[in-house]
Amino acid sequence: MASIQEIQGQIVDDFSFLPAWDERYAYLIELGQKNTLLPEEYRTEDNIVRGCQSLVWLHKECRQGEVFLQADSDSLIVKGLAALLLQVFSGQPAEAVIKADLTFFKEIGLDKHLSSQRANGLLAMVEEIKAFAAQCVGGAA
Amino acid sequence: MAIDIDKIRADFPILSTLVNGKPLVYLDNAATTQKPRPVIEAITDYYSSYNSNIHRGTHHLSNLATEAHEAARKTIQRYINAEHAHEVIFTRGTTEAINLVAFSFGEAFVNPGDDVIVTTMDHHSNFVPWQMMCERRGANFRVVPFDENGDLRLDVYQNLLGEKTRIVAFNHVSNSLGTINPAKKVIQMAHDAGAAVLVDAAQSVQHIEHDVRALDADFYAFSGHKIYGPTGIGVLYGKEAWLDAIPPYQGGGEMIDQVSIERTTYNKPPFKFEAGTPNIVGPIGLAAAIDYLNGLDFADIMASEDSVLKYGRSRLLEIDGLTIYGNAQHRTSILAFNIDGVHHYDLGTLLDTHGVAVRTGHHCTQPIMTALQIDGTVRASLALYNTRDDIDALVAAIRKVLKMLGR
Numbered sequence: 001m002a003s004i005q006e007i008q009g010q011i012v013d014d015f016s017f018l019p020a021w022d023e024r025y026a027y028l029i030e031l032g033q034k035n036t037l038l039p040e041e042y043r044t045e046d047n048i049v050r051g052c053q054s055l056v057w058l059h060k061e062c063r064q065g066e067v068f069l070q071a072d073s074d075s076l077i078v079k080g081l082a083a084l085l086l087q088v089f090s091g092q093p094a095e096a097v098i099k100a101d102l103t104f105f106k107e108i109g110l111d112k113h114l115s116s117q118r119a120n121g122l123l124a125m126v127e128e129i130k131a132f133a134a135q136c137v138g139g140a141a
Numbered sequence: 142m143a144i145d146i147d148k149i150r151a152d153f154p155i156l157s158t159l160v161n162g163k164p165l166v167y168l169d170n171a172a173t174t175q176k177p178r179p180v181i182e183a184i185t186d187y188y189s190s191y192n193s194n195i196h197r198g199t200h201h202l203s204n205l206a207t208e209a210h211e212a213a214r215k216t217i218q219r220y221i222n223a224e225h226a227h228e229v230i231f232t233r234g235t236t237e238a239i240n241l242v243a244f245s246f247g248e249a250f251v252n253p254g255d256d257v258i259v260t261t262m263d264h265h266s267n268f269v270p271w272q273m274m275c276e277r278r279g280a281n282f283r284v285v286p287f288d289e290n291g292d293l294r295l296d297v298y299q300n301l302l303g304e305k306t307r308i309v310a311f312n313h314v315s316n317s318l319g320t321i322n323p324a325k326k327v328i329q330m331a332h333d334a335g336a337a338v339l340v341d342a343a344q345s346v347q348h349i350e351h352d353v354r355a356l357d358a359d360f361y362a363f364s365g366h367k368i369y370g371p372t373g374i375g376v377l378y379g380k381e382a383w384l385d386a387i388p389p390y391q392g393g394g395e396m397i398d399q400v401s402i403e404r405t406t407y408n409k410p411p412f413k414f415e416a417g418t419p420n421i422v423g424p425i426g427l428a429a430a431i432d433y434l435n436g437l438d439f440a441d442i443m444a445s446e447d448s449v450l451k452y453g454r455s456r457l458l459e460i461d462g463l464t465i466y467g468n469a470q471h472r473t474s475i476l477a478f479n480i481d482g483v484h485h486y487d488l489g490t491l492l493d494t495h496g497v498a499v500r501t502g503h504h505c506t507q508p509i510m511t512a513l514q515i516d517g518t519v520r521a522s523l524a525l526y527n528t529r530d531d532i533d534a535l536v537a538a539i540r541k542v543l544k545m546l547g548r
Contacts, residue, residue, distance in 0.1 A: 077486065
């Protein structure tokens with residue numbers, strides 16, 4: 001499996017073919033619709049990541065020290081952002097998740113969603129994934 | 142005489158900037174308004190020419206700064222038609238002004254078993270401070286609901302009022318629905334019951350009548366940055382008798398008369414409520430904004446904003462599946478809506494790619510969203526520089542977004 005750094009590089013490459021903002025968002029929304037599938041059983045109160053404006057569900061599993069994630073949102077854009085996070089983090093060793101520096105959001109110009117934490121819960125999602133990874137390393141999760 | 146909007150727009154430098162390569166269409170004025178050149182220049186001039194601490198220096202610059210700061214108080218006094226300049230207290234904003242009253246009035250006049258009344262359509266800043274005060278004082282927190290159109294239920298309000306009511310707090314204009322509440326009537330009813338009243342004028346002072354004596358408001362709060370002035374400055378107006386009767390909010394320099402180990406006596410209003418070095422330049426910038434408004438005809442501003450608002454409603458309603466929230470009898474400046482099957486966050490984000498600035502979410506009025514059974518809206522909010530062209534740009538951008546979303 002490609003490393004977190006390699007995947008981030010791939011995402012940046014993919015977006016670089018889309019100079020216009022509406023194209024980027026159209027692509028992001030498409031990614032979200034294709035790559036976020038959350039079984040109904042995981043759509044629970046416990047799995048909700050609180051954002052001020054959109055609802056996000058995040059299901060996390062730890063298997064042999066690796067982190068596996070599923071997510072969904074009621075906002076198409078947040079769903080797309082979640083899909084990118086899953087692409088980067090899901091299936092990665094917990095150690096790598098903890099250490100990962102998320103640079104691609106800035107490079108593809110979507111970092112405003114990361115800074116406006118109150119708006120969409122994306123930052124809360126990243127923090128939750130990292131905290132979960134820390135438990136996963138310890139084997140407690 | 143109609144106002145010359147093109148000329149006004151030219152006074153606001155930011156309105157000619159580009160966002161995402163597109164001309165900015167700024168429709169987030171209920172969050173904050175843009176600043177005309179005289180405000181920007183007043184701030185620059187203060188820091189370039191006479192920055193100094195006030196009320197204490199013996200030197201030249203300190204005198205200049207003190208004069209400008211206190212002249213600003215008088216400009217604001219005249220704008221809201223307060224009887225005395227010392228009834229105008231400078232705060233950080235509406236939020237701090239309300240917290241001040243909730244605390245100081247609560248300490249002096251609210252006891253266990255008393256009632257405090259707010260409304261479901263109040264902003265969190267005119268809701269939570271009273272809730273906190275009620276908890277602290279053991280008082281009952283009473284809330285007046287609104288009907289399906291967004292009008293206050295005055296019948297329920299009448300029933301809530303009673304001899305236990307100590308204070309009523311309500312917004313003159315709702316930031317989420319645009320409802321203009323019948324302020325005179327709400328205040329009169331409270332006074333008839335023997336209660337004091339605080340008017341949250343954050344969304345009204347720049348759009349509609351703002352005469353505290355005509356309203357007979359006991360307290361009246363607003364923010365500078367929503368009336369074309371700088372951020373970090375707000376105003377609390379209080380009737381002299383109330384300001385004398387309630388204790389200080391914060392202790393420190395400026396607010397004292399004599400300090401000793403045994404006892405401290407307090408300065409008179411407004412200084413009693415202005416502990417520490419104040420935001421000196423804030424009032425100067427705010428006064429420049431008010432002078433700018435004074436240079437226009439307020440009736441013309443109201444007529445122009447109303448015309449753009451009506452045009453906005455009719456244009457938005459042309460869009461399939463669009464619901465407007467807020468159909469009160471009297472409205473101003475706010476166009477809040479949702480489109481079936483489109484998340485407000487998505488619509489707001491995608492409108493931004495077309496240079497259109499709106500706000501999305503619950504607008505710090507979760508009780509309104511709960512009452513409407515929604516989790517948020519898209520809100521376009523107007524200021525004096527908005528035109529029908531801005532509305533056309535909004536509608537065109539919405540149509541592009543809907544097309545992109547395959548709708």
